[in-house]
Amino acid sequence: MAPILFFILATLSAGGVVGMIVSKDRAHSVLFLVLAFAALGGVFGLLDAPFVAAVQVLVYAGAIMVLFVFAVMIVDRTDSRENKKKSPVRIFARLLAIVLFAELLLAVREIVRGMGNAGPAGGTDTVGLGSLLFEKYLYQMEIASILIIAALIGAISLAGKRGPK
Amino acid sequence: MIPTAFFLILSIVLFVLGVAAFFIKRDLITMFMAVEVMLNSANLAFLTFAKSSASLDGQVIVFFVVTVAAAEAAVGLAIILVVFKRKKSIQSDDLDIMKG
Numbered sequence: 721m722a723p724i725l726f727f728i729l730a731t732l733s734a735g736g737v738v739g740m741i742v743s744k745d746r747a748h749s750v751l752f753l754v755l756a757f758a759a760l761g762g763v764f765g766l767l768d769a770p771f772v773a774a775v776q777v778l779v780y781a782g783a784i785m786v787l788f789v790f791a792v793m794i795v796d797r798t799d800s801r802e803n804k805k806k807s808p809v810r811i812f813a814r815l816l817a818i819v820l821f822a823e824l825l826l827a828v829r830e831i832v833r834g835m836g837n838a839g840p841a842g843g844t845d846t847v848g849l850g851s852l853l854f855e856k857y858l859y860q861m862e863i864a865s866i867l868i869i870a871a872l873i874g875a876i877s878l879a880g881k882r883g884p885k
Numbered sequence: 886m887i888p889t890a891f892f893l894i895l896s897i898v899l900f901v902l903g904v905a906a907f908f909i910k911r912d913l914i915t916m917f918m919a920v921e922v923m924l925n926s927a928n929l930a931f932l933t934f935a936k937s938s939a940s941l942d943g944q945v946i947v948f949f950v951v952t953v954a955a956a957e958a959a960v961g962l963a964i965i966l967v968v969f970k971r972k973k974s975i976q977s978d979d980l981d982i983m984k985g
Contacts, residue, residue, distance in 0.1 A: 726887050730895045737902045737922050746914055753918050760899075760925055767892065767932045772944050776928075779951055784921065784958045791914055791962045795969045813908030817901050824897040832890040849941050857945050864952040871956030878963035 726766055732759035746792045750785060757781040771846045892933040899926035913965045913975040917958070924954050 736756025740749045761776035825832075853861055903922035910916055928947045935943025969975050 723887050723891075726891060730891070734895070734898055734902065737899060737906065740915070740918060740922075741902070741906045741909060746912065749915055749918060753921070756922070757925065760929065763892070763895065763929065764932055766887065767929075767936045769932050769935070769944050769947075772928075772932060772947050775948070775951060776925075779955060780921075780925070784955055787958050787962055788914065788918060791965060794966060795914065795975050810909055813905055816908065817905040820904055821897065821901045824900065825894075828890070828893045828897070831893060845941075849944055852941050852945055853948065856942075860949060864949055867956050868952060871959050875959040875963040878960070879966050 722766060726763065729759045729762040729766070732756070733763065746795075747789070750788045750792055753788075754781050754785045757785065771849055889933055889937045892929060896926045896929040896933065899923075899929065911976055911978060913968065913977060914962075916977065917961055917965070921954060921958070924950060 733756045736752045736754075736759065739752035740756070743749050743752060758777055758781045761773045761781065764776050765773035900923055903919045903926060906919035906922065907916050910919065928950055931943045931947050931950070935941065935947075965975055968980065972979055
């Protein structure tokens with residue numbers, strides 16, 4: 721059952737990203753990405769990380785993508801002039817993608833060959849995660865909260881600035 | 886059980902798709918979304934290794950990545966809005982003020 725679920729979710733997430741690339745409408749791109757992130761949340765659930773899966777769906781597919789929807793609403797929705805000409809950048813992008821894919825596959829080839837199962841269960845306890853977050857990683861947690869406040873104030877002061885009329 | 890390799894390969898595929906989208910798309914918002922895809926594929930790799938080594942530290946790092954991604958999205962989209970106000974365009978080709 722679990723492998724079938726994994727393949728469905730993996731196809732949905734990769735297909736969502738491909739849909740984001742090919743769609744011309746920015747709003748459709750955002751919605752495809754919401755689909756991809758929600759499916760990825762399911763994959764996280766398969767990795768015995770239920771809390772991270774919930775965070776993925778709530779924060780990523782929910783909050784962050786709503787920010788993107790608002791940004792798409794404020795700027796115009798479609799590319800007014802999609803450049804039709806094949807720029808060299810696009811060809812380089814495909815080349816880079818293929819080379820990078822081969823390189824990364826080479827990097828994990830030992831694990832792929834070993835085909836080890838995804839470890840023993842026992843990483844599921846959310847209580848352990850919470851105590852780790854508030855004991856071992858307490859400083860990092862506080863720094864992250866300061867980062868969030870700084871980003872919030874920075875975003876407000878940037879977006880509230882008056883542009884040249 | 887699902888082999889670790891499947892999750893790693895999904896992570897690689899998502900990362901490469903993110904890199905390709907970043908260079909193929911020409912508008913700033915979609916390029917930004919491509920960065921989010923890359924961050925998510927890194928999260929998937931972290932969770933995969935956290936599971937295969939039966940440790941929770943990888944999941945903690947995923948939390949910090951999500952935090953930084955949220956901060957980055959807020960500031961980045963504010964910058965994109967400022968650019969749109971000034972230039973009336975968010976095509977990366979139009980932002981050639983630094984071009985030599």
